[in-house]
Amino acid sequence: MGVVTRKKLLSIIALSAMVVALLLPIVMALPSPATGEEAPVAEGAQKEGEKVEKARDVYYKTEGIVVGAPAPKTTDSPTDYPRYNFESRVLLWFANQQHLYYGSFVLAVPIFCMIIEFMGVVTKDKALAKRYDQLAYDFIKISLTAYSLTAILGGILIFTFLTLYPTFFSYLSSIFRPVMHIYALMFVAESGTLYIYYYGWDKMKEGFLKWIHLSMSVVLNVIGTLLMFLANSWIGFMMSPAGVDEQGRYLGNIWHVIHTALWNPLNLHRILGNMAFGGGVVAAYAAYKFLAAKTDEERAHYDWMGYIAMALGVAFLIPLPFAGYWLMREVYAYRQQMGITLMGGLLAWLFIIQATMIGILFLSTNYYLWQAMGRMRGAEKYQRYIKYLVFLLACGFMVFITPHTMVMTPAELKAMGGQQHPVLGNYGVMSAKNGGINVIITTTVLSFVWYMRGNKVSTVSWARFGNIFMGVFFTCAYINIIFLAIYGYYIPANVRVGLSVPQVATTLSCLFFMFTLNSMMMKGAKQMGPIEWGKISARSQYALIMLATAFTWMMGLMGYIRSSVRLFWHVNEIMRDNSPWAYTHTVGFAANVISANVLFFWISILFVFWLGSLTAKKAPVEAKVGVPGAIPQPAGSH
Amino acid sequence: MSALNNPVIAVIVSLVIAVGYFTLIDHYLMDMQGLDFWYLFRQ
Secondary structure, three states: OOHHHHHHHHHHHHHHHHHHHHHHHHHHHOOOOOOOOOOOOOOOOOOOOOOOOEEEOOOOOOEEEOOOOOOOOOOOOOOOOOOOOOOHHHHHHHHHHHHHHHHHHHHHHHHHHHHHHHHHHHOOOHHHHHHHHHHHHHHHHHHHHHHHHHHHHHHHHHHHHHHHOHHHHHHHHHHOHHHHHHHHHHHHHHHHHHHHHHHOOOOOOOHHHHHHHHHHHHHHHHHHHHHHHHHHHHHHHHHOOOOEOOOOOEOOOHHHHHOOOOHHHHHHHHHHHHHHHHHHHHHHHHHHHHHHOOOHHHHHHHHHHHHHHHHHHHHHHOOHHHHHHHHHHHHHHHOHHHHHHHHOOOOHHHHHHHHHHHHHHHHHHHHHHHHHHHHEOOOHHHHOOHHHHHHHHHHHHHHHHOOOOOOOOHHHHHHHOOOOOOOHHHHHOHHHHHHHHHHHHHHHHHHHHHHHOOOEEOOOOOHHHHHHHHHHHHHHHHHHHHHHHHHHHHOOHHHHHHHHHHHHHHHHHHHHHHHHHHHHHOOOOEEOOOEOOOOOOHHHHHHHHHHHHHHHHHHHHHHHHHHHOOOOEEEOOOEEOOOOOOOOOOHHHHHHHHHHHHHHHHHHHHHHHHHHHHOOOOOOOOOOOOOOOOOOOOOOOO | OOOOOOHHHHHHHHHHHHHHHHHHHHHHHHHOOOOOOOHHHHO
16 A cells, blocks of 8 residues: 555544544434433432423423423522632633633634635645645644633633532533533544644645545534534523523423524624634734734735735624624514613613724724735725725714713703703614614725725726726615615614614625626736735734724623623523622723733733744745735635 | 716616615515515605
């Protein structure tokens, strides 16, 4: 048997082992399937001849055999809430947030890696393929060091739960026992797959073996995504419990417990959020390396890396508000009061901060793209129009962040004639805010389109019509979005709520149709000049760092909001939180804790980056700056 | 194609397509939710 054949065989065995490792936990879970027909009998509760107790599922309203103990009624005592001389909730908050930051990062980066490696495999330009491959390798290298830290933080989180909230954790693990075991097995499978994937990189770099290697990244990401879905089922259960009766007794149907009302919206929202976050962190890493680079080659490499990471991150950032909208809609459908607490009550001010952060994310992205146009000849033609985009973004942003009511002193209240400002108060409603955010996203799409055609001139015969059509389509899209926002003021709330759907569809139409049209127009386009990677202002790199920091902060904020909406419940309406910390923090305190979390994450991730640089085996592949044909084409049609 | 490259014709054709498309989007996406997009105009 030749060396190559043996390698092939070994790689196929490794891939098969990964698939088996992926399926093993699922197969093991089959004896207690979703049907609940073979539910285990509660410990010591069901003796022979004893009457089987049935109860009704709080969410699904189906009947099931009671197989679990009721949710414990805790008291403010060292038994239920052992503590240090510090607020236990803040300790748990910190451990949870750090684990989530790292978990999101190591989940997102292998997905990027898979996409970039795939681009490298399918591209015909060998030099470019090599660069993509190097980039994917750089990505996974960063992820590997962070992976160990994620596991350590997961351990710290579990110990924090066990030592500070033992009664609650005991109840949660009694419900999710099989899920937690599957989770642990999946984690083992994830680790094994990641290490083989990373260490097999050089040995499987060509031909058939490369495809096997790429398949491994698919398996790795399937495992990672499933891991996240399982973890989401715990928080979904805490917010919108199902599969238990009103006393919190488990009814034997594990699928009901996992598949709660908010599970799927949370899954979608988190996966998009993780991807945008991962893109932001890698872009910030590239920006840091760019700023610290000593040579033009290094600058070109990290400029390119930053652009790709940013483009991937923003590709997931654009649909993120819509996923968030779906989540909120499901929250309202599940418990209207919960939705009101979030967006119209106790936590509403946090949503104003969130809106500000979302606005900052899009402003940073646009600013980066405008700066990036500076590295391509021919893009100057768009510079004079950028001020109009700034105007649109600023208007959308200001409407988006305007609160419905203001916090005021009695004198200010009197001077203004009420809690609502006579003019600005009108912008504090969802109708206006939907208009604001859709204008912002549509403008970002327009900036991307300009960037993608920056150094090109279309040569298709219908180029003039294409340009006019694109201009008219964008103009009509803006008019439609703003019209729908204004129209919302004149119709009843039950009709108005539906207007957000055509607004979103308008924005998405711009995204899909205009990107497609642009790609068609730019096919075989004349190049005004190459993209001069590395020749970009330092300001643009600070915009990337801003993007990542804003995202980290927003993620911390949204996690806090989602968790706080349970108010004084560990498990909503099932298990009450009787600790002394079952109250909602002030906005200022929450913001300080979030900032501390962000600061700790960035300091620790800098350490991870530094560790990664110690193990650097390969220098960046030399970038042929300014040579047409060798220029990476990272953004689809670009 | 040459007629479409005439700016006036191009603008008219583009307007017809874009306005028609967004009107359809508004109408049908509201209709799919069981809501009436033309509510105000029917009053």
